[in-house]
Amino acid sequence: MIKKLLLAIATLAASASFAFAQVEVNKADAAALDGVKGVGPSMSKAILDERAKGEFKDWADLQKRVKGLGDKKALKLTEAGLVVNGKGKEGASAKPAEKASKTTAKAKPEEGKAAM
Template identity: 45%
Template sequence: MIKHFALNNFVVPVAAVLLSAWLAISGVSHAQASPVNVNTASQTELETIKGIGPAKARTIIAEREDGGHFQDANDLQKRVRGIGMKSVEKMVDNGLTIESPSSFREPHGRTKKEGSASSRRSSRNQGNTRNHQDRPSTNRRN
């Protein structure tokens, strides 16, 4: 009876340690097996990354919709307020990826080279005839 009691005191704790180690290893491999792309992820997917809560996930998605896809880690930390380079590095270590699609598109369907802010600004004043040379010169003062 004494040997049986000693065996149970040894086997049960060892089995518990082995089970918890196996669960920890399987959990780590599962986290690494499913990377989350910041350019395509939903809010719930972003929240699975350690360091990204609901508010930060909403901020990332809002900036992605307003300014287009993130090109790299530097672009992410510059555009999203409250995220520094150390935070980005930790998020990348925890499974965040920053992969822009092969056809990089701006939010309104333009490619990066097709339309820039300066060309849109210049097209706003096309109806304004103040600086056009083909206007009749009869309205000049001198």
Template identity: 50%
Template sequence: MLTRLRLVFCVLMATSGLAFATVDVNKGDLAALTDIKGIGPTKAKRIIDERSKGGNFKSWADFESRVPGVGEKSASRMSQSGLILNGKPKGVAESNKKK
């Protein structure tokens, strides 16, 4: 019984890393963006349309202000689910700017 529990635990740990992929908001295509929890096809299209129209997002604040339906809280949730901007999650990108 203990061996089976260990096996189940190992399988869960191994597959949990596969489920959490990071996607840069300035590079991701429609399919990659929709893999992020909180981003459906409509929001992914808005992100891509705004990125095409106004260029790459320069900061999380820029992203939040330019994409309809994305605010500070939803951007934080998306970041926790694997969305990054210029290689950094939301909290890291902002703390580096303050230094």
């Protein structure tokens, strides 16, 4: 029973760490690409097909070579963790983990006021 509980906890911890992991478009397989919110099987296939012709240099190169990947979509994919050569699309907002910590930091002073 304890072994099953520990296995379940370890599985949850591992999946939580992947939720905010960056996915490098030049190294990821189809499963990793599909794991990025906003990337489906057809986009994964398009990315892999184009990457087979040569690695992506930057976001502009990725957008030029993969049909249907405009600026708005690229920004959303960056926010979801997709990177090209270790860089996100310029102009993307903070990552979800950073947003959560900023929200928590802002909420604490208000909680103190409510307690008074």
